[in-house]
Amino acid sequence: MEIFLRVLFSIIVFLVLFILFIVLYKINKKTKVPKGARELERDEFSCSHCGHSECKFFISKKKEDK
Amino acid sequence: METSAAVTFILAIISGMLVDNVLLSRFYGCCSFIGVSKKVESALGMGIAVVFVIIFAALICWPIYNFILVPLNIAFMDTITYILVIASLVQFIAIVIKKYLPKLYNSLGIYLPLITTNCAVLGVVQANTDMEYSFMLSMASAIGTSLGFLLVIVVFACIRNRLDSCAVPKCLKGTPIALITASLMSIAFLGFLGMITL
Numbered sequence: 001m002e003i004f005l006r007v008l009f010s011i012i013v014f015l016v017l018f019i020l021f022i023v024l025y026k027i028n029k030k031t032k033v034p035k036g037a038r039e040l041e042r043d044e045f046s047c048s049h050c051g052h053s054e055c056k057f058f059i060s061k062k063k064e065d066k
Numbered sequence: 067m068e069t070s071a072a073v074t075f076i077l078a079i080i081s082g083m084l085v086d087n088v089l090l091s092r093f094y095g096c097c098s099f100i101g102v103s104k105k106v107e108s109a110l111g112m113g114i115a116v117v118f119v120i121i122f123a124a125l126i127c128w129p130i131y132n133f134i135l136v137p138l139n140i141a142f143m144d145t146i147t148y149i150l151v152i153a154s155l156v157q158f159i160a161i162v163i164k165k166y167l168p169k170l171y172n173s174l175g176i177y178l179p180l181i182t183t184n185c186a187v188l189g190v191v192q193a194n195t196d197m198e199y200s201f202m203l204s205m206a207s208a209i210g211t212s213l214g215f216l217l218v219i220v221v222f223a224c225i226r227n228r229l230d231s232c233a234v235p236k237c238l239k240g241t242p243i244a245l246i247t248a249s250l251m252s253i254a255f256l257g258f259l260g261m262i263t264l
Binding site: 002005006009010013014017018020021024025027028031032033034 | 134135138139140143146147150151153154157158160161164165168171172
């Protein structure tokens, strides 16, 4: 009887947490990244050509923009 | 909180942060440490996300273990429970970052869902259980460890940023010089060894 209860409680705990994870996973999948975020990130931190943050072309362009 | 308890709490934080650093002493979470340390902004974002996950994982897992798993006599379920709690927390953080910090979400890329498999998170929670820490001590351990992760990943990203503009031999450029830097940082952190014994 004791073993049966332990197995039962284990399954219940696992299922509760697993269902919680699945619900959050589904919500995460449905949540969309706002448009234009990728371009903004690339322009702000690194060169759009080579992707390097220390690129001379990128640094001079950033100074010009300022 | 008594004075000795408060001192122990602060010492546990400093110990987890510097003496027993999760990255440089225990070598947990090295994949994200190397992968997300190319830019300081990304490293900072990743560090803050890991701090959030570790603290909340410790905050949730301690009561689950002591008030649910132990009374029900199913303490052997601890690791599976912790994995599911951490996975759920990471999904929750992904939703929040995606909605409110899309730039950070894009720069973290694949490393954000990979926090689920970051052994630093599971390692802290599991260690709290194995060492039979009280709630306050487990929280101190979680805060110290996560701040240690944040500190090291940001410092490492700053060093890598400076290395980009240095004259590094061609054969050492990129990952090799990053690994050498990490090993030198690890040796530097050995200096804190024996500073605090709890």
